[in-house]
Amino acid sequence: MFSDYSASELGSIFAMQGFSGLSLFCVFLLMALGLAIIFGQMQVINMAHGEFLTIGAYTTYLLSVVTEKYIPGFMNYYFFLAIIVAFFIAFIVGYLVELGMVRHLYKRPLDTLLATWGLSLIMQQIFRSAFGAREVSPTLPDWLLGSYQLTDIIEIPINGMLVVSVTFILTVAVFYMLNKSRAGLRIRATTQNRVMSGAAGINTKKVDRYTFAFGCGIAGIAGAVFTTIASTGPTSGSLYIVDTFLVVVFGGAASLLGTIASAFSIAQAQSIMEFFLSGSMAKVLTLLTVIIILMIKPEGLFSIKVRK
Amino acid sequence: MSQNVFAADYPTDVVNTTGLAVTDDTVTVGILHSVTGTMAISESGSVEAEKLAIKQINEMGGILGRKIEVIQEDGASDWPTFAEKSRKLLVNDKVAAVFGCWTSASRKAVLPVFEKENGMLYYPTFYEGLEESKNVIYTGQEATQQIIAGLDWIKEKKGAKTFYLIGSDYIWPRTSNKIARKHIENVLGGKVVGEEYYPLGHTNFGSLINKIKLKKPDVIYSIVVGGSNVSWYKQLKAAGITSDKWTLLTISVTEDEMLGIGGENVEGFYSAMKYFQSLDNENNKAFVKAFKEMWGEDSVIGDVTQAAYLGPWLWKAAVEKAGSFDIDKIAEASGGIELDTAPEGYVRIHDTNHHLWSKTRIGLAKADGQFEVIYESDLIEPNPFPEGYQ
Numbered sequence: 001m002f003s004d005y006s007a008s009e010l011g012s013i014f015a016m017q018g019f020s021g022l023s024l025f026c027v028f029l030l031m032a033l034g035l036a037i038i039f040g041q042m043q044v045i046n047m048a049h050g051e052f053l054t055i056g057a058y059t060t061y062l063l064s065v066v067t068e069k070y071i072p073g074f075m076n077y078y079f080f081l082a083i084i085v086a087f088f089i090a091f092i093v094g095y096l097v098e099l100g101m102v103r104h105l106y107k108r109p110l111d112t113l114l115a116t117w118g119l120s121l122i123m124q125q126i127f128r129s130a131f132g133a134r135e136v137s138p139t140l141p142d143w144l145l146g147s148y149q150l151t152d153i154i155e156i157p158i159n160g161m162l163v164v165s166v167t168f169i170l171t172v173a174v175f176y177m178l179n180k181s182r183a184g185l186r187i188r189a190t191t192q193n194r195v196m197s198g199a200a201g202i203n204t205k206k207v208d209r210y211t212f213a214f215g216c217g218i219a220g221i222a223g224a225v226f227t228t229i230a231s232t233g234p235t236s237g238s239l240y241i242v243d244t245f246l247v248v249v250f251g252g253a254a255s256l257l258g259t260i261a262s263a264f265s266i267a268q269a270q271s272i273m274e275f276f277l278s279g280s281m282a283k284v285l286t287l288l289t290v291i292i293i294l295m296i297k298p299e300g301l302f303s304i305k306v307r308k
Numbered sequence: 309m310s311q312n313v314f315a316a317d318y319p320t321d322v323v324n325t326t327g328l329a330v331t332d333d334t335v336t337v338g339i340l341h342s343v344t345g346t347m348a349i350s351e352s353g354s355v356e357a358e359k360l361a362i363k364q365i366n367e368m369g370g371i372l373g374r375k376i377e378v379i380q381e382d383g384a385s386d387w388p389t390f391a392e393k394s395r396k397l398l399v400n401d402k403v404a405a406v407f408g409c410w411t412s413a414s415r416k417a418v419l420p421v422f423e424k425e426n427g428m429l430y431y432p433t434f435y436e437g438l439e440e441s442k443n444v445i446y447t448g449q450e451a452t453q454q455i456i457a458g459l460d461w462i463k464e465k466k467g468a469k470t471f472y473l474i475g476s477d478y479i480w481p482r483t484s485n486k487i488a489r490k491h492i493e494n495v496l497g498g499k500v501v502g503e504e505y506y507p508l509g510h511t512n513f514g515s516l517i518n519k520i521k522l523k524k525p526d527v528i529y530s531i532v533v534g535g536s537n538v539s540w541y542k543q544l545k546a547a548g549i550t551s552d553k554w555t556l557l558t559i560s561v562t563e564d565e566m567l568g569i570g571g572e573n574v575e576g577f578y579s580a581m582k583y584f585q586s587l588d589n590e591n592n593k594a595f596v597k598a599f600k601e602m603w604g605e606d607s608v609i610g611d612v613t614q615a616a617y618l619g620p621w622l623w624k625a626a627v628e629k630a631g632s633f634d635i636d637k638i639a640e641a642s643g644g645i646e647l648d649t650a651p652e653g654y655v656r657i658h659d660t661n662h663h664l665w666s667k668t669r670i671g672l673a674k675a676d677g678q679f680e681v682i683y684e685s686d687l688i689e690p691n692p693f694p695e696g697y698q
Binding site: 009013016017019020021023024027125128132133134135136137139140145146147149155157158159160226228229230231232233234235236238239271272274275278279280282283 | 511545568570
């Protein structure tokens with residue numbers, strides 16, 4: 001298949017292919033970070049995770065409309081504000097969902113699946129009533145839409161670079177928060193041994209609420225960033241949910257490192273196979289590989305060692 | 309069309325011998341589209357157009373002197389639901405006609421019901437063809453009408469020799485690309501350098517775009533559908549595949565999709581449809597004006613929306629020609645019906661296969677989300693079972 005091309009052409013293509021694998025990795029990781037916290041730390045199967053991404057996307061859309069109308073001069077920078085606002089709105093909704101629904105179900109993880117599945121349908125219908133069934137597209141600043149030309153063939157998409165950098169910053173922040181801060185310490189303590197943490201003076205209910213809301217907020221950020229590469233509609237969230245769970249489960253539910261490793265391996269596998277095979281075939285093979293590995297290691301790639 | 313038709317001239321027991329929902333002053337029809345679920349995005353335009361047509365017909369005095377009443381059901385983007393609701397409309401409500409369905413999957417689900425219960429469906433979407441039924445009038449174009457004229461044009465205009473075919477992974481894109489490939493190889497003497505399918509809802513086209521850059525096709529031929537379109541065009545643009553250096557022809561982007569994609573991401577690419585909102589003729593001007601008055605100044609009208617608008621008008625013409633609401637008589641009368649008032653221009657129902665004669669047009673996408681019509685074919689005969697293309 002490569003015989004007709006010159007070495008420099010091939011080099012360029014592989015460089016770009018490397019970048020597209022990298023950006024797919026970042027998309028997966030960004031999708032999965034919030035869920036890794038909620039599912040990984042709290043064992044809540046949140047089927048509405050995709051809808052929290054959609055909240056972030058619609059927030060960006062609304063801000064773009066408002067900015068265009070009232071402060072057009074701000075158009076170039078509103079996107080950064082949108083990321084922050086998306087986090088807070090998703091955080092608040094997550095907080096309320098925990099308060100109203102999830103906290104009653106902690107002892108019944110499977111019921112969280114059903115309840116949040118229902119929640120996701122309700123949220124989709126709310127989006128549909130509020131924004132209409134048609135897909136919308138926030139107006140993006142021009143500097144985000146172009147590409148950075150390295151050579152004749154190699155063009156690095158700016159939106160891809162944005163996804164990569166946001167993912168990097170966010171992952172470091174989450175990692176730091178979970179492993180180096182007092183709040184993270186409380187989260188880890190609560191998830192590992194709720195009763196003892198309570199006895200040691202940690203307000204476990206409050207920790208649960210903020211952990212859940214934090215995970216949802218991260219999903220909101222992901223949603224805001226994805227407006228640069230994908231569509232925003234009432235059901236956009238459902239596009240992500242399967243892949244997101246795949247990444248988290250494959251990585252090992254309770255481990256952030258596992259999520260990173262899993263996002264990386266699935267993304268690279270899919271991206272490389274897509275180059276040599278057809279799109280659908282690549283997806284099938286990726287899924288098959290994941291299933292086989294999970295049969296061998298049911299806990300996922302990285303699992304916390306617990307005495308059973 | 310005489311405007312002074314009185315119901316009294318058409319006694320109910322004469323024009324309705326099969327127990328349909330027809331009274332001395334009303335006739336009831338069904339609208340069956342998804343207003344919830346994934347497909348609501350696409351189908352809402354069709355519902356709006358059908359309701360506009362029915363409203364206009366009623367304002368003209370209705371049909372055989374009877375006002376049209378509507379029962380609307382939601383197919384909920386779920387094919388079994390479509391089948392169930394169509395049965396309800398035909399069996400319980402006894403509707404005289406149904407305007408509905410959008411995807412081929414939903415049409416295939418309701419077809420047996422319509423054939424068994426003897427109903428009449430007006431189906432608006434351009435689709436893969438390979439179907440014909442006494443109980444369906446297809447107001448959209450079948451595959452050959454959309455594909456062949458578009459490919460001929462791009463060959464002539466751009467001297468295109470190599471094509472890269474891309475589609476979403478289900479029946480319509482696959483069948484369409486099959487026809488496209490045959491036409492490129494056997495008629496145009498061109499070469500297909502790649503053919504790829506991605507799952508519906510796929511959002512990452514990085515690897516595909518790299519393959520396209522490597523193969524450098526003269527034409528990227530795209531049948532990507534639904535939400536994937538947004539990612540696809542945004543990523544093409546970000547990777548530097550823009551209309552100043554590349555040619556892209558699609559049969560799956562209408563004004564409706566442009567809303568989500570953003571015109572700036574598709575600018576300069578070509579779309580092959582039979583209708584564009586910007587068509588410059590008196591019928592269309594009146595239609596666009598009426599549509600915006602009813603559904604808001606910001607609404608856009610895509611190809612399927614216009615085809616859906618034709619449904620009630622074609623049904624009215626058939627009923628008047630048959631002098632009856634009976635399904636068998638309408639089915640019989642439909643062949644050869646002409647409509648001079650269609651926004652797309654003149655259309656005629658084919659004498660035998662229940663599809664429409666229509667023109668194919670090429671639209672050049674503009675940044676504001678509209679198309680500039682740059683080419684128009686002659687009337688093309690619908691041919692749902694093309695020889696040598698199967």
